[in-house]
Amino acid sequence: MSNTPLSLTELEQRNDFIGRHIGPDENEMQVMLDTIDAESLDALIQETVPAGILLPEPLKVGEGATEVDALAELKAVAKKNKINRSFIGMGYYDTHVPNVILRNVLENPGWYTAYTPYQPEIAQGRLEAILNFQQLTIDLTGLELASASLLDEATAAAEAMALSKRVSKNRKASLYFIADDVHPQTRDVVETRAEMFGFGIITGPAEEAAEHDVFGALLQYPTTTGEIKDISAIIAAVQAKKGIVSVAADLMSLVLLRSPGEMGADVVFGSAQRFGVPMGYGGPHAAFFATRDAYKRSLPGRIIGVSKDTRGRPALRMALQTREQHIRREKANSNICTAQVLLANMASFYAVYHGPQGLRTIAQRIHRFADIFARALAVKEVGTLHNTYFDTITVQTDNKQAILDAAYAKGINLRADLENAVGVSFDETTTRQDIEQLLDVFLSEGHGLSVEKLDAEVTTQAIESIPNDLQRTSDFLTHEVFNQYHSETEMLRYIKSLENKDLALNHSMISLGSCTMKLNATAEMIPVTWPEFGGLHPFAPLDQAAGYQEMISELSDWLINITGYDNLSMQPNSGAQGEYAGLLAIQRYHESRGEGHRNVCLIPSSAHGTNPASAQMVSLKVVVVNCDSDGNVDLNDLRAKAEEVGDNLSCAMITYPSTHGVYEKTAREICDIIHQHGGQVYMDGANMNAQVGITSPGFIGSDVSHLNLHKTFCIPHGGGGPGMGPIGVKSHLAPFLPNHTVVNVDTAGEQCGAVSAAPWGSASILPISYMYIKMMGSAGLRKATEVAILNANYVAKKLSGHFEVLYTGANGRVAHECIIDLRPLKEASGVTEMDVAKRLNDYGFHAPTMSFPVAGTLMIEPTESEALYELDRFCEAMISIREEIAKVESGEWDATDNPLHNAPHTLADICDSDWNRSYDRNTAAYPVEAVARNKFWPTVNRIDDVYGDRNLVCSCPDLDSYRDIAE
Ligand SMILES: *Cc1c(COP(=O)(O)O)cnc(C)c1O
Numbered sequence: 012m013s014n015t016p017l018s019l020t021e022l023e024q025r026n027d028f029i030g031r032h033i034g035p036d037e038n039e040m041q042v043m044l045d046t047i048d049a050e051s052l053d054a055l056i057q058e059t060v061p062a063g064i065l066l067p068e069p070l071k072v073g074e075g076a077t078e079v080d081a082l083a084e085l086k087a088v089a090k091k092n093k094i095n096r097s098f099i100g101m102g103y104y105d106t107h108v109p110n111v112i113l114r115n116v117l118e119n120p121g122w123y124t125a126y127t128p129y130q131p132e133i134a135q136g137r138l139e140a141i142l143n144f145q146q147l148t149i150d151l152t153g154l155e156l157a158s159a160s161l162l163d164e165a166t167a168a169a170e171a172m173a174l175s176k177r178v179s180k181n182r183k184a185s186l187y188f189i190a191d192d193v194h195p196q197t198r199d200v201v202e203t204r205a206e207m208f209g210f211g212i213i214t215g216p217a218e219e220a221a222e223h224d225v226f227g228a229l230l231q232y233p234t235t236t237g238e239i240k241d242i243s244a245i246i247a248a249v250q251a252k253k254g255i256v257s258v259a260a261d262l263m264s265l266v267l268l269r270s271p272g273e274m275g276a277d278v279v280f281g282s283a284q285r286f287g288v289p290m291g292y293g294g295p296h297a298a299f300f301a302t303r304d305a306y307k308r309s310l311p312g313r314i315i316g317v318s319k320d321t322r323g324r325p326a327l328r329m330a331l332q333t334r335e336q337h338i339r340r341e342k343a344n345s346n347i348c349t350a351q352v353l354l355a356n357m358a359s360f361y362a363v364y365h366g367p368q369g370l371r372t373i374a375q376r377i378h379r380f381a382d383i384f385a386r387a388l389a390v391k392e393v394g395t396l397h398n399t400y401f402d403t404i405t406v407q408t409d410n411k412q413a414i415l416d417a418a419y420a421k422g423i424n425l426r427a428d429l430e431n432a433v434g435v436s437f438d439e440t441t442t443r444q445d446i447e448q449l450l451d452v453f454l455s456e457g458h459g460l461s462v463e464k465l466d467a468e469v470t471t472q473a474i475e476s477i478p479n480d481l482q483r484t485s486d487f488l489t490h491e492v493f494n495q496y497h498s499e500t501e502m503l504r505y506i507k508s509l510e511n512k513d514l515a516l517n518h519s520m521i522s523l524g525s526c527t528m529k530l531n532a533t534a535e536m537i538p539v540t541w542p543e544f545g546g547l548h549p550f551a552p553l554d555q556a557a558g559y560q561e562m563i564s565e566l567s568d569w570l571i572n573i574t575g576y577d578n579l580s581m582q583p584n585s586g587a588q589g590e591y592a593g594l595l596a597i598q599r600y601h602e603s604r605g606e607g608h609r610n611v612c613l614i615p616s617s618a619h620g621t622n623p624a625s626a627q628m629v630s631l632k633v634v635v636v637n638c639d640s641d642g643n644v645d646l647n648d649l650r651a652k653a654e655e656v657g658d659n660l661s662c663a664m665i666t667y668p669s670t671h672g673v674y675e676k677t678a679r680e681i682c683d684i685i686h687q688h689g690g691q692v693y694m695d696g697a698n699m700n701a702q703v704g705i706t707s708p709g710f711i712g713s714d715v716s717h718l719n720l721h722k723t724f725c726i727p728h729g730g731g732g733p734g735m736g737p738i739g740v741k742s743h744l745a746p747f748l749p750n751h752t753v754v755n756v757d758t759a760g761e762q763c764g765a766v767s768a769a770p771w772g773s774a775s776i777l778p779i780s781y782m783y784i785k786m787m788g789s790a791g792l793r794k795a796t797e798v799a800i801l802n803a804n805y806v807a808k809k810l811s812g813h814f815e816v817l818y819t820g821a822n823g824r825v826a827h828e829c830i831i832d833l834r835p836l837k838e839a840s841g842v843t844e845m846d847v848a849k850r851l852n853d854y855g856f857h858a859p860t861m862s863f864p865v866a867g868t869l870m871i872e873p874t875e876s877e878a879l880y881e882l883d884r885f886c887e888a889m890i891s892i893r894e895e896i897a898k899v900e901s902g903e904w905d906a907t908d909n910p911l912h913n914a915p916h917t918l919a920d921i922c923d924s925d926w927n928r929s930y931d932r933n934t935a936a937y938p939v940e941a942v943a944r945n946k947f948w949p950t951v952n953r954i955d956d957v958y959g960d961r962n963l964v965c966s967c968p969d970l971d972s973y974r975d976i977a978e
Contacts, residue, residue, distance in 0.1 A: 026074075026075045026076070026077055026786070026788070026791070027077065027078075028075060028076075028077060028078055028081075028532075028534070028786040028787065028791070029075055029786075029787060029788075029790075029791040029794060029795075031530075031532065032529075032530050032532060032783075032786075032787065032791070032795065032875070032876060033791075033794060033795055033798050033875050033876065034798070034802070034875060034876050034877045034878035034879070034881070034882075035798060035801075035802070035877075035878050035879050036878075039878060039879035040052065040798070040801065042879060043801055043802075043805040043879060043882075044801070046805060046808055046809070047801075047804045047805055047808045049801075049804075052794075052797045052798070052801060053797075055797070055800060055801060055804065055824070056705060056797055056800065058821065058822040058824055059674060059800055059804075059820065059821065059822070059824040059825075059826065060674050060705055060706060061674055061675075061676045061678075061821070063676075063679060064674075064678060064679065064706040064710065064711050065705065065706060066704070066705060066706055066707065066710060069704070069789050069790070069793065070572055070573060070703075070704050070789035070792060070793065071572050071789060072569045072572055072573065072784050072788060072789050072792065073785075073788055073789065074788040074789070074790070075785075075786055075787050075788030075790065075791045076785050076786055076788070077786070078532075078534040078786060081534065081782055081785045081786045082534060082537065082538070082782075084785070085538055085562070085778060085781065085782060085785070086538075086541070086543075088558045088561050088562050089538065089541055089543035089544055089558045089562075089778075090543055090558060091557040091558035091561060092543045092544070092546075092547055092555065092556055092557065092558035092559055093554075093555040093557075094542065094543065094546040094547060094555075095419070095422045095423055095424045095551065095555060096422055096423050096424065096445060096448075097290070097424045097438075097546075097548040097551065098423065098424060098425050098426070098434075098435045098436050098437065098445075098449070099424050099425065099426045099427075099434070099436065099548045099550055099551070100237075100402070100403050100426055100434055100435075100436025101194055101195075101196070101235065101426060101434070101436075101550060101753075102164050102194050102196070102197075102261075102281075102282050102284070102768065103282075103284060103285075103290045103293070103548050103549060103550070104263075104284065104285040104290070104402075104436065104438035104439070105290060105438045105439070105440040105546070106284070106285045106286070106287055106288065106289070106290075106438060106439050106440065107287070107439055107440060108287045108288070108289060108357070109287055109360075109361060109364050109365075109502075111364070111499050111502050111503055111506070112287060112357055112360045112361060112364065112506070113540065115503060115506045115507070115510075116353075116356060116357055116360060116506060117353070117357060117539075117540060118536070118540060119510070120515060120516065120517040120531070120533075120727075121510040121513065121515050121517055122137070122353060122356065122510060122513075122515070122729070122730065123353055123515075123531065123536070123727040123728075123729050123730075124515040124516035124517060124528075124531055124727045124728065125137060125513050125514070125515040125516075125728065125729070125730040126515075126521055126523060126526065126528060126728050126730065126731070126857065127313075127349075127352070127728065127730065127731035127732075128141075128315075128328075128329060128730065128731065129329070129861075130514075130848065130849075130852065130857055130858055131326065131327060131328035131329070131951075131954050132320075132326075132849065132852055132915050132949040132950070132951050132952070132953065132954060133512075133513065133514040133852050133857065133915070133947070133949050133950075134512070134513050134514070134730075135326065135327055135509075135512040135513070135950050135951055136508075136509030136510055136511065136512035136513040137352065137356060137509065137513055137730040137731075138315050138327035138328065139327060139509055139512075140355075140356040140359050140360065140509055141159045141160070141315045141352060141355055141356065141359070142315045142317070142327055142965075142966070142967055143359040143360075143362070143363060143492055143493075143967065144157075144159065144160065144283070144297070144299070144355040144356065144358060144359035145157040145158070145159060145314070145315060145965055145966060146488075146490060146492075146493075146966045146967040147283075147286075147299075147358070147359055147362045147488065147493075148283075148299040148300070148301050149301060149966050150487035150488055150489075151262055151265040151266065151270060151487055152260065152265065152270055152271060152272050152276075152279035152299070152301040153270030153271060153272020153273045153274075153276075153279070153485070154270075154271075154272040154276070154278075154279055154301035154302055154303060155272075155301075155302075155303055155304040156301060156302055156303065156304050156306075156307050156310065156314070156965055157299060157300065157301040157302075157314075157965065157966075158299075158300045158301075158310055158311065158312040158313060158314050159312060159313040159314060159315050159329075159350065159352065159355060159731070160283075160297040160298060160299065160300075160312065160313075160350045160351040160352060160354070160355035160731075160732065161280070161297075161298040161299075161300050161311065161312050161347060161350060161351070162298060162347065162350065162351060162584050162585055162588065162732075162767070163282065163294060163296060163298050163351075163584065163767055163768035163769065164194070164197060164259060164280065164281050164282040164298050164768055165194070165196050165197040165199070165200035165201070165765070165767065165768035166200060166298070166584075166588070166766075166767060166768065167280040167281070167298040167299075167300050168193075168197045168200065168201050168229060168257070168259060168280065169200050169201050169203075169204035170280075170300065170311040170312075170345055170347070171227075171229065171257035171278045171280055171300070172187055172201055172204065172205065172210070172227060172229065172257070173204070173208070173311070173344070173345065174255070174257075174278060174302065174306065174309050174310070174311065174344070175187070175226055175227030175254070175255035175257060175277075175278070176208070176210070176226050176227065177309045177344070178255060178277075178305075178306050178309050179226035179227055179253060179254060179255045180253040181224070181225070181226050181252065181253035181254060182226075184224050184225055184226040184254075185209065185210050185211060185226070186210065186211045186212070186213055186223060186224060186225045186226070187201075187205055187210050187211070187212055187213070187225055187226060187227055187228070187229070188212075188213045188214070188215070188220045188223055188225045188227070188228035188229065188249075188254075189201060189202075189212060189213070189214050189228075189229045190214070190215070190216065190217035190220065190228070190229060190230045190231060190234075191214050191215055191216060191217075192216075192217060192231055192234035192235050192236060192238070193229055193230070193231040193234075193235060193259060194231065194235045194259070195235070195428065195752050195753055196751065196752060196753055196765060196768050196769075197229075197231075197259060197768070198214070198752070199751065199752040199753075199764050199765040200764070200765050200766065200767065200768065201229065202764055203595070203749075203763075203764030203765060203766065204628070206764070207595060207598070207628060207629040207630055208628070208630060209630055210226075213225065217230050217234075217240075217242065217245055218245060220245050220248070220249050220254075220256075221245065221248030221249045221251070221252060221254070224252070225249070225252075225254050226253075226254060226255065227249075227254050227255040227256065227257060228245075228249045228254055228255075228256050228257070229257050229258075229259065230242055230245065230246075230256065230257070230258050230259070230276075231258065231259040231260070232258050232259070232260050232261075232264075232268075232271055233261060233264055233268075233400065233401050233402075233403065236396050236397065236403065236405040236429070236432075236434060237396070237397055237400040237401070237402070237403025237404060237405055237434070237436070238396070238397035238399055238400065239264075239268065239397075239399040239400060239401060239477060239478065239481055240399065240481075241274070241478070241480065241481060242258070242271070242274055242276075243274040243275055246258075246274055246275040246276055247275055250275065250277070255277045255278065256275070256276050256277050256278070257276065257277065257278035257279070257280065258271040258276040258278070258279045258280075259280060259281050260279050260280070260281045261281055261282075261285075261401065261402075262281055262282070262283050262285065262286060262299065262358075263285050263286070263370075263373070263374050263377065263401075263402070263439075264374070264401040264402065265483070266370045266371055266373075266374035266483070266487070267371070267374050267375065267378060267401065267477060267482065267483055268401065268477065268481055268482070268483055269480070269481045269482065269483055269484070269485075270483065270485065272301070273485065277302060277303060277306070278300070278301070278302045278306075279300075279301045279302075280298060280299060280300040280301065281298065281299060282296050282297070282298055282299075282768075283296065283297045283298070283299050283354070283355065283358035284296035284297075284354075284358075285438060285439065286357070286358035286359075286361040286362060287357055287358060287360070287361030288354050288357050288358060289540075289545030289546065289775065290545065290546065290547060290548050290549070291544060291545050291547070291773070291774060291775025291776075292544065292547040292548070292549050292551075292556065292559050292769070292771065292774040292775055293549030293767075293768070293769025293770065293771060293772065293773065293774050293775075294549075294584060294733070294767075294768075294769050294772060294773035294774065294775065294776075295351055295353075295354050295584065295732070295733030295773035295775070295776060296351065296354050296773075297350075297351035297352075297354040297355035297357075297358055298351065299355075300312065307331065307963065308331065308334055309334075309344055310331075310334070310344065311344045311345035311347055312345065312347045312350055313329050313332075313335070313350060313731070314329065314330045314331055314965050315327055315328070315329060315330065315965060316328060316329070316330030316331070316959045316960070316963055316964055316965050317959065317964040317965075317968050318330075318954050318955050318956065318958050318959025318962075319954070319955055319958055319959075320951040320952040320953060320954050320955070321913075321952040321953050321955070322917075322919060322920075322951075322952050324919075324951060324952075325968060326951040326952075326954045327954075328954050328956065328959055330959055330960055330963055330965060331960055331963070335348075335620070336348060336587075336620035336621050336623070336624035337620040337863070338620070339620075339624075340620050340623040340624060340633070341623035341624060341626060341627040341633045342627075343620065343623075343624040343627075345624065346587040346588075346590065346591060346621045346624035346625040346627075346628055347585070347587055348585065348586065348587045348620075348621050349585040349586060349587070349719075349721065349728075349731065349732045349733070349734040350585075350731055350732040351729075351732040351733050352729055352730040352731035352732045353727075353729030353730055353731075353732065353733060354729075354732070354733060356730065360502075360506065362488060362493060363492055363493055363496050363502070363505065364496060364497065364502050365497075366488060366493050366494050366497055367486070367487055367488040367489070367493060367494070369497065370488070373439050374401075376439075376441075377401070377402045377437050377438060377439060377441065378401055378402060378476070378477070379466070379469070380402075380437040380441045380445075380446060381400055381401065381402050381403070381404055381437050381476070382469045382474055382476055383446055383462060383465045383466055383469055384404055384435065384437070384446055384449060384450075385400065385404050385474070385476065386465045386468055386469050386472070386474065387446075387450055387453075387454065387458075387460050387465055388404070388406060388453065388454075390460065390465075390468075391454050391458065391460075393406060393407075393453060393454070394406070394407035395407065396432060398476065399475075399476055399477065399478055399481075400476050400477075401477065402436050402437045402438065403434060403435065403436040403437075404434070404435045405426075405429065405432050405433070405434045405435075406432060406433050406434075406435065406453060407431060407432050408431060408432060408433060409431060411427075411429075411431060411432070411433055414433055414452060414453065415427055415433060417452045418449075418452045419552075421448050421451070421452060423445075423448060423449065423452065424548060424551055424552070424555075425452075426550075427550075427552075428550070428753055435449065443462045446462050447462060490967045490969070492967060512950045513730075514852075514855075514856075514857055514947055515730075516528060516530075516531070516727075518855065518945075518947055519855050519856050519857070519881070519884075519885075519947070520856065520857075520873065520877045520881050520882075520885055521856075521857040522806075522856075522857070522859045522871045522872055522873050522877075522885060523857070523859060523860045523870075523872060524672070524828040524829075524830070524859055524860040524863075524869075524870025524871055524872040525619065525670060525697055525698070525722075525828065525860055525863070525870065525872065526722060526728070526860065526872065527697075527700045527719070527722035527723055527827075527872060527874055528728065528872075528874060529700070529725065529874035529875065529876040530725065530874075530876035531725050531726070531727035531779070532725065532782070532783070532786075534782060534786065535725050535778070535779040535780075535782040535783050535786075536727070536779060538778035538779075538781075538782065539775060539776060539778055539779060541778075543558060544558075544559070544774075544775050544778060545775060547559065549754070549768075549769040549770060549771075549774070550753050550754055553754070559771070559774060562777060562778065562781055563581055563771055563774065563777060565781070566581075566777055566780060566781045566784070567579045567581065567737075567758070569784050570718060570737065570739060571739060573699075573703055573704075573707065573784075573792070574696070574699075574707050574708055574709055574716060574718065574739040575707035575708060575709025575710040575711075575739075576708070576709045576715075576716070576739030576740055576741055577709075577739075577740065577741055577742040577745060578739070578740050578741075578742060578744075578745035578748065578758060579737055579738065579739045579740070579758065580592060580737060580738050580740075580748040580749055580756075580758065580759060581735070581737045581771045581772055581774070581777070582737075582748075582749045582751070582756070582759075582765065582766055582767050582769075582770065582771060582772050583717060583735075583736040583737060583738060583749075583766055583767060583772060584733070584734070584735060584736065584767050584769075584772040584773045585732070585734045585735070585736045586621065586695075586696075586697060586717050586719040586721075586722075586734060586736040587621040587624070587625055587736065588717075588736050588766060588767065588772075589696075589716075589717025589718070589719075589736030589737065589738045590621055590622060590625035590664075590693070590695070590717055590736075591625045591628050591629065591766060592717070592736075592738050592748075592749055592766045593693050593715040593716070593717055593738045593740070594612070594625055594626060594628075594629045594631065594662070594693065595629055595747070595749070595763075595766065596715060596738070596740060596744045596747035596748060596763075597661060597662050597691045597693065597714070597715065597744065597747075598629050598631075598661065599747040599760075599763065600691065600743065600744055600746075600747050601661060601691075603746075603747075606689070608658070608659065609658070609659055609660060609661040609689070609690070610630065610631055610632055610659055610661055611631065611632045611633075611634055611656040611659045611660050611661055612626040612631040612632065612633055612634070612661055612662050612663065612664060613634050613635075613636050613649065613652055613653065613656075613660070613662070613663040613664070613685070613690075614626065614633055614634070614635060614636065614663070614664045615635070615636045615637075615638055615644045615665060615666075615669070616635050616636065616637055616638050616864075617638050617642065617644075617666070617669055617670045617671055617864040617865075618664060618665075618666060618670065618695070618864075619666065619670065619695060619697065619863075619864075622664045622666075622695060626664065631661055631662075634652055634656060636648050636649045636652055636663075638669075638671070641671075641673070641818060642669060642671030642672075642673060642817070642818035642830075643669065643671070643673070643675045643677065644665065644669070644675065644677065644681060646677055646680060646681070646684075649663070649681060649684060650684055653684055653685060653687075653688045653690070654688070656688075657688065658689070660685070660688045660689060660690040661690060661691070662685065662690050662691040662692065662693050662714075663681065663685045663690060663692055663693065664693040664694075664695060665678075665681055665692065665693070665694055665695065665713070666694070666695040666697065666698055667694055667695075667698060667702070667708070667711065668698050668701045668702075668820075668826035668827070670698075670863075670864040670870075671817070671818040671830060671864065671865075672803070672818060672825050672826050672827070672828040672829050672830055672870065673818050673819065673820035673825060673826055674701070674820050674821070674826050675820070676820075676821070678711045678712075679711055679712050682711065682712035682713055683712070686712075691714045691715065691744075692712065692713035692714050692715075693713065693714070693715050693716065694708040694711070694713035694715070694716040695716065695717070696708065696716040696717050696718045696719065696723075696739075697719050697722055698826075698827065699716075699718055699719070699722070699723040700722065700723045700795075700796065700799050700827050700872075700874065700875075701796060701799065701800065701826045701827035701828075702796065703723065703792050703793065703795065703796045704789065704792045704793025704794075704795075704796050705793065705796050705797070708739070709739070709741065714740065714741050714743075714744060715738055715739065715740045715741070715744055716738065716739055717736045717737065717738045718735075718736065718737055718738075718739065719734060719735075719736060720734065720735040720736070720737065720776075720777070720779075720780045721733070721734035721735060724779070724780035724783055724784070725779055725780060725782075725783040726776050726779045726780060727779075733773050733776055734773075735772055735773055735776060735777065735780070736772075737772070745758075745760070746760040746761070746763075747760045747763055748760050748763060749763050749764065749765050749766045749767075750762075750763045750764070750765065751765045751769075751770040752764075752765060753770070754770040756770050756771070794875075795875045796827075796875070797875075798875035799827040799873075799874055799875040800824075800825075800826060800827055801875075802873040802874065802875060802877060802882060803825050803826065803827050803828050803829050803871070803872065803873055804824055804825055804829075805873075805879075805882060806829060806871055806873050806882060806885070806886060807819075807825050807829040807871075809882075809883075809886040809890075810829075810831055810871075810886060810889055810890070813889070813890050813893040814831040814832065814833070814836075814889070814893060815831065815832040815835065816829055816830070816831055816832075817829075817830040817831065817832045817865065817868060818830060827872060827874075828870055828871060828872035829870070829871055830864075830865060830868045830869070830870045830871075831868060831869050831871065832865075832867070832868050833847060833867055833868060833869060834867040834868070836893075836896050836900075837867060839900050840896050840897075840899045840900035841899065841906050842896045842899055842900075842911050842912075844861055844862060844867055844868065844869060845861070846911040846912055846914060847869065847892055847896075847911070848861055848869070849911075849914040849915045849953055850892050850895070850910065850911050850914035850915070851888060851889075851892070852914065852915035852947075852949045853910070853914050853915050853916050853935065853936065853938060853942070853949075854888035854891070854892070854938060854939065854942055855888075855942055855945065855946065855947045856885060856888055859871040859872075860872075873885070884941050887939055887941065888938075888939065891938055891939050892911070895909070895910060895911055895938075896911065899911065904929065904930065905929055908928055908929045908930075909929070909930065910930055910934055910935050910938070913928070913935070913952075913953075914953070915949040915952065915953065916935040916936050916949070916952075917948060917949055917950065917951065917952055918948050919952070920932075920935065920952070921935065921936050
C-alpha cells in the first residue's frame with residue numbers, strides 16, 4: 012500500500028463497487044493463480060478461451076459508477092415516469108403491499124436470494140409459503156389442484172390451451188375457441204402460440220363456444236369489460252362435445268363470486284398481482300393455475316406436495332417432477348422452468364395476513380366503489396355496457412378522447428383501447444376522492460352528486476350488480492394458517508419462522524452450475540421498490556413512462572453491445588420464454604423467405620431440458636446430436652445430421668461454453684455448418700457469465716440468444732423466479748421480434764404477436780441489471796468474467812486430487828463451472844450423489860447442480876462473487892465428505908449406518924434420547940470446525956420422494972393428517 016497522497020480527482024475515481032461485487036481481492040487472486048499455476052488473470056484467459064473467439068476490443072458500456080452515483084442517476088431517470096392514478100384494469104390493479112411483507116419478504120435477501128427448492132430439506136419455509144399459494148388458488152377457483160405459479164396470465168392461458176389439447180377426448184379437433192371478451196393481450200399470446208402449434212383459433216361471443224368442433228374453449232370471468240355472467244351452461248355445452256373449458260379469472264373478484272370450479276370449469280387461471288404485488292409496468296407477478304385432479308400429470312409448471320421425512324414427519328417437496336422439461340425434454344408439458352415464486356409467496360402472505368374476513372372487506376370495498384360510480388352514471392343517464400360487474404364499469408361514449416384527456420388532466424388513467432367506450436376499474440387503493448374526481452371527469456360540471464348520498468342510494472336501491480346466484484356461498488381459506496397471523500407481530504414472526512428454515516445466499520455460497528448464483532447487490536435491489544417504478548400500469552400512455560423507456564433503451568443498448576447482436580426484445584419474462592421467442596423469430600424468418608417447411612432443430616445431448624421443450628412449442632422436430640468423450644459437440648455427428656435433414660434444417664440450439672463447462676474450440680465451425688445448410692443458430696445464453704467482455708454470441712457467429720438476466724445480470728432467483736429472458740438477434744431476425752396488441756413496441760416486428768402479457772416483460776426488475784452494468788462498467792464486467800473463470804478453476808484444482816473432474820478444455824482448464832464425477836465412488840462405496848448433496852447440507856451448503864448434464868455428477872459454478880475464504884470452506888467440506896466416503900468404502904463405516912446415508916441431520920436427531928448410531932453426534936452435526944461457528948440446521952430429515960408422488964397432496968394438510976403421518 013502506497014502512502015502517496017492522491018488528488019481529489021483520483022480519489023473520486025475509485026470505484027468500490029467492482030471490489031464489492033467480485034469476491035476475491037488482488038491478494039487472494041494471487042494465491043489462487045499460484046494454486047492453479049497461472050501467471051496472471053490475463054494468461055489464464057489466454058490459456059482457457061480459444062484465441063479465435065477473443066473479442067478484439069473492450070465493451071462499450073461506459074465506466075463503472077459508484078453505488079451513490081448510480082442510484083442518483085437512476086433516480087433521476089425514474090422521476091421521468093409520471094405516476095397517475097390507474098383505473099385501467101385489464102389484469103393490472105394498484106394494491107397496498109402490506110409493509111410487513113414489503114420489508115420482510117420483497118426487500119429481504121433471505122427470501123429473494125434463495126434458489127428453486129430442489130433441495131427441500133433446506134427449503135421448507137418457501138415450500139410452505141408456496142403451498143399456501145396453492146391452497147389460496149384452490150379455494151378461490153373451486154378446483155382440486157393448483158400449481159406453484161406460472162409467468163403471467165396470458166402465458167398461463169396459452170398453457171391452458173396446450174393442456175386442453177393433451178387431455179381433450181376430442182382428439183381429431185385442432186380448433187380452439189377464445190371468447191371475444193377475454194383480455195386482448197391474453198388473446199394475442201394465445202393466438203401466437205396456437206399458430207405455432209398449428210391450431211386454428213375461433214373467436215366469438217362466449218355463448219357460441221359450443222357451436223364449433225373444438226378441443227377446448229377459453230372464457231373470462233368477469234369479462235375484460237367487467238361483466239359477470241353465469242357461464243355454467245356454456246361450460247357444460249362445450250364439455251358435452253368433449254372440449255376442455257378454461258376460465259381466466261380475477262382472483263379478487265372470486266372472493267365474492269361463485270367460483271368457476273363450481274360452475275364446472277376444467278381449468279381456472281389468472282394473475283395474483285393484486286394480492287399485494289406492485290404493478291411494476293407489467294411485472295413480475297405470479298400467475299395462478301388450477302385444474303382437476305384427473306389432469307395432474309398434464310399440469311404445466313411446478314407443484315409443491317406434502318410427503319414425509321425419514322422420521323415420519325410431514326415435509327414438503329416439489330412433486331411429480333418427471334412431468335417437467337428437465338426429464339421429459341421435448342415431451343414435457345411445457346418449457347417453463349423459472350416461474351414467479353417470490354411473487355407467489357408475496358400473494359400468499361397477503362392472503363395469510365388479511366385472512367378470509369380481511370379479503371372480504373377489501374373485495375367488498377372495491378365492489379362498493381364500483382356500485383357508487385355506476386349509480387352516479389345511472390342517475391345521470393350515462394350509458395354503461397353491463398349491469399353486472401365486480402370492479403369494472405365500461406362507460407359508453409361518443410367522446411372517448413375528450414374523456415381520456417379530461418382524466419389525464421386530473422392525473423387519472425382510464426382504459427383507452429375500447430371503441431366508443433372507456434373502462435374504469437377500481438381497486439384496493441381507490442378512495443372517495445378518486446370517485447369524486449371521476450364523477451367530475453364523466454359528468455358535466457355542477458353534477459351535484461356526493462359519494463355520501465350515492466352510497467346511501469346503493470343500499471336503498473338494492474342494486475344487484477352481482478346476481479344472486481353468482482354470489483359466493485362456499486367458504487374459503489379455512490385452514491389455520493389463514494386465520495392465525497392477523498396482527499403484525501404474529502405475521503412478522505410467521506414470515507421470520509419460514510425464512511429461518513431456508514438456506515439462501517445470505518448464509519453461504521450456492522454453487523449451482525448453470526444457475527450463476529452471484530451477488531444480488533443491495534444497491535441493485537433498492538430501485539425495484541421505488542414507487543416511480545412500482546406504480547406504473549403496463550398499458551399507461553407511453554409519455555407517462557419516459558423513465559422506463561429511457562432505462563430500457565439504455566439497458567438494451569448495453570446488452571446489444573455485450574452480446575454482439577443488432578437488436579433486442581425485452582418481452583420474454585424467463586429464459587425458456589426467450590428460447591420460445593427466439594425460435595419463433597427463426598421460424599418466421601424462414602417463412603418470410605418461402606422456407607417455412609424447415610422444421611428440424613438439432614440439439615446436443617448435453618443441452619438444458621428447456622431447449623427441446625421450447626423447440627416442441629414451435630412444432631420443431633428435435634434431432635439429438637451426440638457429444639464426444641470430452642463433452643464437446645461431436646462435429647462429425649453434427650455434420651452428418653445436418654446433411655441428413657438437409658433442406659428441412661431450421662436451426663441448432665447450442666450452449667456456450669457447453670454445459671460441460673468447457674470452451675469448445677469448434678463453436679465457429681458449428682455455426683458455419685448450420686449456416687451452410689440454410690439453418691439458424693440459437694445460442695442459449697445461460698452461460699453468458701463466461702462470455703461477458705471476453706467473447707460474445709454475435710461475435711462467435713450465432714443468430715439469436717436469450718439472456719438470463721436472473722443469472723448473469725444479477726436479478727436474484729427469488730426461490731424460483733422471477734427472471735427475465737430478453738433475446739438478442741442479428742438484424743435479419745429483427746423484423747420477427749414480438750410486438751404487443753395493446754402497446755406498440757417500437758423495436759419489434761410489425762406483424763408479430765406477443766409472447767408475454769406485458770410489452771416489456773417483467774420491467775420492474777430491469778433496474779437490477781441496469782444498476783449492475785452501470786456500476787461495473789466495461790472493465791468491471793470483463794473482470795467479473797475473468798474471476799468467475801479463476802474461481803471455477805481454483806475449485807476444480809482444489810478438488811481434483813479427491814474427485815475426478817469430468818471435462819476440461821485446453822491446457823486442462825475449465826470455463827466458469829466444472830463437473831465432478833461421483834460415479835466411480837458410488838461404484839466403490841454405494842454412496843450416491845444424493846447422499847453427497849444432503850451431506851453438504853450438514854456442512855451448511857446447498858448442493859451443486861445434481862446429475863445435469865451428466866447423471867451421477869455434480870456441476871459446480873462458484874461465480875466471481877465468492878471470496879477465497881468461502882471457496883476454501885466449500886472445498887474443505889467437499890474434501891471432508893470425500894474422506895467420509897472413503898470410510899464407507901473401506902468398511903470402517905457401515906453401508907447404511909453412516910452420516911452420508913443419514914444426511915441431513917436435524918436437531919431432532921441430535922436431541923433424540925436414544926442415539927444409537929455408529930458415529931457420534933458431533934460427527935453428524937459439526938463435521939468440520941467451521942460449521943460450528945455458523946451452523947445451519949435443516950428442519951426436516953431426508954424426504955421420501957416416492958411416497959410424496961404416490962400419495963399426492965398439494966394443498967395445506969389439515970392437522971389431523973399431520974397426526975396420521977406422525978403415527
Ligand atoms: C436456466 C437455464 C435455462 C432456462 O432459463 P429459465 O429462466 O429458467 O427459463 C435454459 N438453458 C440453460 C442452459 C439454463 O441454465
